[in-house]
Amino acid sequence: MRRRLFRSILGVATTTLAVLACTTVPAGPASAADAPYDVLIFSKTAGFRHDSIAAGTQAIRELGAANSFTVTATEDAAAFSTANLAQYEVVVFLNTTGDALNAAQQTAFESYIRSGKGYVGVHAAADTEYDWPFYGNLVGAYFASHPAIQQANVKAVDRGHAASAHLPQTWTRTDEWYNYRTNARSTARVLATLDESSYSGGGMGADHPHAWCKTYEGGRSFYTGGGHTQASYAEPAFRAHLLGGIRYSAGRSKADCRPESGYTSLYNGSTTGWSQAGPGNFTNTDATLTSVGGMGLYWYSAKQFGSYSLKLDWRLAGDDNSGIFIGFPPSSDPWSAVDNGYEIQIDATDAADRTTGAVYTFKSADIAARDAALNPPGEWNNYELLVEGERLRIYLNGVLINDFTNTNPVRSLAGHIGIQNHGTGDDASFRNIRIKELGGGPGPDPDPGTNTTVQAEAFTSQSGIQVVGKAGANGGSTIGYLDPGDWAAYNGQNLTGVTSLRARVVSGGTGGTLQVRTGSATGTVLGTLAVPNTGGWESYAEVSGALSGVPSGSQNLYLTVAGSGTGLYDVDEFTLVRSGGGGGSGTGPVVGLAGKCLEIDGGATADGSQAQISTCVGGSARQTWTRTGQTLRTLGKCLDVSGSGTTNGTKIQLWTCNGTGAQNWAPQSDGTLRNASSSKCLDVLNSSSADGQNVHLWDCVAGVASQKWTLP
Structure with missing residues (x-):
């Protein structure tokens, strides 16, 4: 076969990899001039007031003068009107504290973010607006506590982002180091973590996020835990870190900020x-x-x-x-x-x-x-x-x-x-x-005996569809702003044996209908799924519908939107369900020791909510599980081994579905449920059948009643 002369054709020889001494990329401005833009600094405090606010404001002004953006600084919440915010590409919450905005101002800021604009949170921005869920999701995590100011090692774990590309792998500096109420990793791309062994008073363990980025509701968010001290804003590396976050949030530097x-x-x-x-x-x-x-x-x-x-x-x-x-x-x-x-x-x-x-x-x-x-x-x-x-x-x-x-x-x-x-x-x-x-997926020829789950944002073509970064979404994004007549196509899907479609959806609007077609966006409807208002734009639910007349083989699949009004619902992912495939499927209770049902404590939906057993209550949402291949899902999330642990006694919890082995549960012929990543079993603590008894991970033991489960 004649070899083509590609521009990227390679030569033939072998060499040795040269290893040079470690150096740090120097901090500096953007490598090319950005299109000019405007930044609003907001530093209102309704709680503790940082004496570094003036230094931070001045530093951002100087960064703007050198990097194509203008700066307006205010502590007046009245600046948060739709008309005024429209002037700016980014709003920086610089060491804000407490309840800074009223309801109308919050609404204006939500619309601002949803219009595709940017947010930067610095340090105490995480100590702000605890009763405003939109803000909590935007910032990524709320402040919990901090030790005394001291030196610590910051680990730059993602150095492909403008805010961290210039950093060494270990960045040693002095600041006030925050512990957070939750771990931002499930909804954001973590750029830097704290090495708790390098200082005293860390409270989050081996995985302690310190800086991160994310997309949310159509906008971009960057947060850094640094910036308590006045000296921070004179450090070249910290200033470059802050500049990179501003540039990302302004859309001037692109990055993959999916979890x-x-x-x-x-x-x-x-x-x-x-x-x-x-x-x-x-x-x-x-x-x-x-x-x-x-x-x-x-x-x-x-x-x-x-x-x-x-x-x-x-x-x-x-x-x-x-x-x-x-x-x-x-x-x-x-x-x-x-x-x-x-x-x-x-x-x-x-x-x-x-x-x-x-x-x-x-x-x-x-x-x-x-x-x-x-x-x-x-x-x-x-x-x-x-x-x-x-x-x-x-x-x-x-x-x-x-x-x-x-x-x-x-x-x-x-x-x-x-x-x-x-x-x-x-x-x-x-x-x-x-x-x-990956164990499988939506290739052109997947095993027809398995179910296929597809991220909704991975469409081949579309009309009217927007990809929306959203907290809690599997993969970090949904397709959203869906209006009647919008559609998304997914080419090359193997539909052999497919009998129904299940979708993970979210809606704070009127809801509507999701239609399934093949061939074109106006092809024959194979089935429909009714999508309700799920209780809010951060509250997920699963809906399903039977399909009929499904053609076999590789097909171009279309999801089309129907209903009344605009902004009906978002779709996170969908699953092509095959009869008898994917390790089994079904919806209902998971019954264990003494006929008690597996449930999530209190019906909580937060990541990390404890799994337990309790008296079965027919129709209870917290006891209703959907078996999808080797995952068990309830309340829009998955049964999960905490931290992908492998030791006896590891917590079993609810967590955002992520496709890892920590969420794969393989039913065995002896009635046990074996976790893929640990090869251990789902077990009831102390073999007690008391209501509220926790379940945990434990060595599989043949014949033990505390490890026997009946699946839907």
């Missing part, structure tokens, strides 16, 4: 498992790989992958060229990757079918979506390559920009992965390469 869990690091400083094919190499400094010479390929030789989500951060120095190769067999010849795999290109100025986001020479990215999501040379970008069977979806900074299905029987998306060093003068850097292997 993330369950990933395994392939590279975060250690090159174990990696090999070089072809000439050139990558330097390894400050947990960053940077290309040198070429053409070559640095590939993860330790393992091949099938269905997975691969994430990594990348940066070009200028008009440079690189790429990510996937789906190639093991070989020291880089031509193997070219001839047998696929390259996801990194080079924004090349032709459409070989530019950033393209599957090189096979399929162009959506160029408009790509351009809107792309950061310029000198700044970091994030790729997610979501491989499910022979379907590949490419996300750039959290935005879907390409959806490709391999139909070539000679090639496959399964195989090794690698990063390219294209040649001298093509300078590309990579950070934080991590992977989450």
Whole structure:
């Protein structure tokens, strides 16, 4: 077979990886001038007042003067009117405390965020508006307590964001370190954590988020726990941290701020498992790989992958060229990757079918979506390559920009992965390469005996649909602002054996009807799901409906919206339910020891709510479980092992569904429920059948009544 002369073709040779001394990227302004914008600083205090507010205001003014934004500072809550807020791209809550806004002002600010604008919370912004749920979800977590001011180590765990890209992996500084009432990780992308072993008074344990970002209700949010002291605002690294958060919230720097869990690091400083094919190499400094010479390929030789989500951060120095190769067999010849795999290109100025986001020479990215999501040379970008069977979806900074299905029987998306060093003068850097292997998913040919769950925002095409970042959503986003006639298409879904559709929805509006069609947005309706008002825009529910006349094989599936009014409901995810598939399905009670029912204490819906047993009450929502494959769901969330623990006595709780092994429960022939990640069983504490008795994780013991369960 004649080899094509790709611009990204690799040479053949082997080199050794050069390891350099660790350095820290210096803090500085944006690498390219941002389009001008306006920022409002709000620093009203109804509680404790920080003496650093003036210093913080001055620092942000100076950052604005150097970085294309103007600053207005106020402590007057009257500034929170719809007309006044419309002037600004970002509102910074700078060490606010207490109840700062009245009901009308809160409503105006909610509309502001929902219009796509930005919020930055600094330090005591988390000690503000405890009785306003919208604000609590926007900031990400509320303040709980703090020890004395002291030095501590901040761990920069995500250095692909503008607020953290300049930081060393360990950032040592002095401040007042907050403990929070909840962990923000389930609804936000955590950028930095606190190392509680480095100071006294930490109260959150090994996972103590300190700075994070998120999308919420159409807007962008960044929060940092730093900024108590006046000295903070004179620190170059902290000022750059604050600047990055402002730029992200203003939409000037793009980032993937979806929540993330369950990933395994392939590279975060250690090159174990990696090999070089072809000439050139990558330097390894400050947990960053940077290309040198070429053409070559640095590939993860330790393992091949099938269905997975691969994430990594990348940066070009200028008009440079690189790429990510996937789906190639093991070989020291880089031509193997070219001839047998696929390259996801990194080079924004090349032709459409070989530019950033393209599957090189096979399929162009959506160029408009790509351009809107792309950061310029000198700044970091994030790729997610979501491989499910022979379907590949490419996300750039959290935005879907390409959806490709391999139909070539000679090639496959399964195989090794690698990063390219294209040649001298093509300078590309990579950070934080991590992977989450998937047990299945909506590829073009999933096993017909399993159910298929699809994130609603992963549509192929749409009309009238908006992707909405939302707390509690599985994957961090829903499709929302749904009006009658809107639709979303999901191409290449295997509908063999599908008998019903189940959807996770949320509505603070009138609700409506979700219709299921194939072929087109006006095709025959296969079934409908009634979506009620679920009690608010943060209160999720599951709805389902039978389907009839479902065609077999790979089909283009359409979800269409019907009802009266506007803004009817949001859809988080949907599941194609097959008869007898997915490890079983059904809805009803889970019955255990002494005929008692598994329930969530008090019917609470917060992450971390305790699971227990109690006398069965027919129709009780907290005792009604939906069995979906190997998950058990109630109250819109999943039965979960706390912290993916494996030790006897680990808490069993309710948690946002996230696809991890901590939420997989495999029924055994002896009546036990075995957890996938721990190989231990769901057990009743002390074998007591008293109402309110907690359940926990324990070694599986044959014949023990406290581990016997009857599923719906």
